Amino acid sequence: MTDDDYKHEIANRIKYIMVISGLEIIGLSKFTGISDSHIYSILNKRRILTNKVANRIGEKFNFDGKLIFNLNIEIPNSIAKSATLKKFLEDNKLNYYYFLSNRAERKGRLFIENILLGSDFFENPKFTWEVSEECVKYGRHFSSNEINGHLKYLVVKKLLKSKKAKIKLRNGKEGARMVDVFWKPNLHISIMVDESS
Known part of the structure; x- marks a missing residue:
């Protein structure tokens, strides 16, 4: 190291x-x-x-x-x-x-920005449900809509990038629905994405 x-x-x-x-x-x-x-x-x-x-x-x-x-x-x-x-x-x-938690709408974004972005979690593309599960590991429970909103905000801030991709289900299989996937901007990734988005 x-x-x-x-x-x-x-x-x-x-x-x-x-x-x-x-x-x-x-x-x-x-x-x-x-x-x-x-x-x-x-x-x-x-x-x-x-x-x-x-x-x-x-x-x-x-x-x-x-x-x-x-x-x-x-x-x-x-x-x-x-x-x-x-x-x-x-x-x-x-x-x-x-305090971090004096405004409820900031809690999830600050947690994702301060903890998950600072780790290697977003070194690989992540779906919203994967971010939600990672938050739960830290004892933080946010709705999927909240997390998706926070992730999109971080894209606007250029702290994350996103594209549409076929959703990966919890069983590891690929679903038909196209959803956002998020990763750190400095990564060069190869992922099947919908280039029309």
Whole structure:
């Protein structure tokens, strides 16, 4: 694994902490006392995560911050139950810009953008139902219509590309219906698509 790959994985783990805790970058900054510019730099891979910052995050969420560096161990979901976090959420419930989930219509898009796009999930073309199943693995449940809308929004933002393709059914077989399939823009893929779309 290259240094860039490792920075990418660390950034994904920080994003995952944000999703579990429900905090936007500004909220994570206020909660941990780490500047938002520092957090941005880690997420954008311009800075490395130091032991000091990892320990600060761990201290606030009540887990060993060194776990962030170990890619073989999952970030514990129990961080969402941290007493310090609960107090922060209660004390700041009116500061809507601190939180990922203060507007329901943004939750799915932010989850897909911050977590799934940051992983290798979209390295291969995905159908809406596949995205839905991946969200469920993280404990996130959104309707197919919600997810499809979020994916199309990410296409508009040029974070994803899409084309029409014959749907792949859950049993692995190809269906007759033409639906959207989504993938990262930088990929060179060969997929049977409807070029007329």
